[in-house]
């Protein structure tokens with residue numbers, strides 16, 4: 001469904017992705033784990049089109065993405081819940097969700113919003129409040145719900161567990177598993193490797209802009225090097 | 234008492250125009266973080282294009298519509314040819330670009346039109362209306378009504394339509410806006426067109442009272458900028474309050490002290506307000522503009 005080939009990207013003159021290859025097949029949950037600064041966020045920004053790439057390519061459902069502007073990639077079925085939530089703080093919770101479905105103006109917007117509220121009931125309670133006033137965990141739920149409003153075929157999640165209490169991390173990962181059951185493809189980026197590998201089908205390990213290891217999630221969880229480097233055991 | 238009422242009426246009339254110009258500043262600032270000093274030229278274009286189109290034989294309403302469209306087109310061109318290309322440049326460079334654009338537009342107007350003062354007829358004649366002993370020109374009421382209508386329509390646009398919310402979203406968080414599928418370049422273009430049209434409308438409404446000429450844009454840009462700063466740059470309600478307040482201060486100073494001091498007093502009040510409240514009267518704290 002999504003393949004990233006030999007992808008390179010830089011900030012100014014400093015290259016931070018040095019040829020990354022990733023393959024995401026339809027219906028899979030794929031995770032990219034790696035330490036702080038490895039380039040995971042840069043990778044997702046490249047896929048969404050909000051970060052220029054300096055080499056390699058991205059193909060999504062048979063379409064080459066390099067020349068497709070960010071807003072059109074959403075229409076193709078790629079949507080992202082970005083790192084740091086990036087919600088519209090000045091707008092209400094409901095407006096954030098409505099804007100998630102910016103490309104649509106049909107009745108399904110209403111049912112999708114009801115579904116989002118069913119997934120995260122706290123958002124229904126706060127629907128008329130400014131999103132900037134939500135707690136960190138609620139903002140994270142809003143960011144995910146907003147991304148789902150775009151009716152993605154492939155959902156990109158950047159650090160959904162960042163800064164959250166363990167109970168909320170578990171809740172969000174449950175939602176991810178739930179989404180997979182509904183046939184959604186998910187590319188999940190996490191520093192919290194243990195949590196991510198528990199829900200993922202396959203994983204990639206990223207170190208300073210390169211993929212250093214990949215394989216089925218249970219295999220990675222059991223790998224000695226990963227256990228010492230990322231799982232703290 | 235009558236005297237005071239008289240000063241208030243003229244203050245509100247001028248203030249309504251300042252509010253419209255300040256609103257233009259605010260819309261573009263929100264969409265692009267650019268303080269567009271060419272905003273006054275849209276006011277000039279509104280008056281000048283209307284006059285020359287009317288003189289060429291177009292009925293006045295059509296001439297005014299043409300002027301507003303022309304100004305909107307110039308606004309779009311300013312965005313596409315200058316501001317959009319300089320994306321990522323420091324804010325100071327962008328401001329200098331808009332100052333350059335304003336000089337260019339003024340020079341262009343001098344060439345295409347002329348250096349004379351011009352006027353076209355007021356909408357409902359020039360017979361002053363008596364209000365409690367004070368008088369106001371019917372055109373003054375049109376100015377106030379026009380400004381009120383623009384603010385009301387924009388309020389509806391920004392709170393009730395998806396496109397309006399998309400502009401707000403773009404202002405709030407540009408990357409996130411792109412991630413939900415908003416074409417932020419379009420939103421910027423739309424903002425420039427909207428601002429320019431609003432400025433031009435102010436020019437159309439004001440010309441029968443103050444006359445128009447190729448070089449009146451600078452004064453409106455400064456007043457509109459001052460009003461926007463006073464109310465809080467980037468906040469539409471602040472543009473309204475700042476514009477009216479500035480108009481009132483000027484009219485009261487001119488009336489009770491001397492018109493020589495009206496700009497100075499307005500300037501001092503603005504400095505005092507900004508000293509006490511750096512964000513302006515309605516400004517948001519800069520921390521929640523992520």
Ligand SMILES: Nc1ncnc2c1ncn2[C@@H]1O[C@H](COP(=O)(O)OP(=O)(O)OP(=O)(O)O)[C@@H](O)[C@H]1O
Nearest residue numbers: 011016034035036037038039040041042043083191
């Ligand atoms: N805006 C930027 N300008 C310059 N360098 C940047 C910028 N953003 C990230 N970098 C650098 O690019 C590299 C990769 O950063 P990136 O944010 O992609 O890593 P990450 O794996 O997502 O890290 P984290 O787990 O902390 O989110 C880092 O070395 C970082 O310092």
Ligand SMILES: [Mg+2]
Nearest residue numbers: 040041083159
């Ligand atoms: Mg990151």
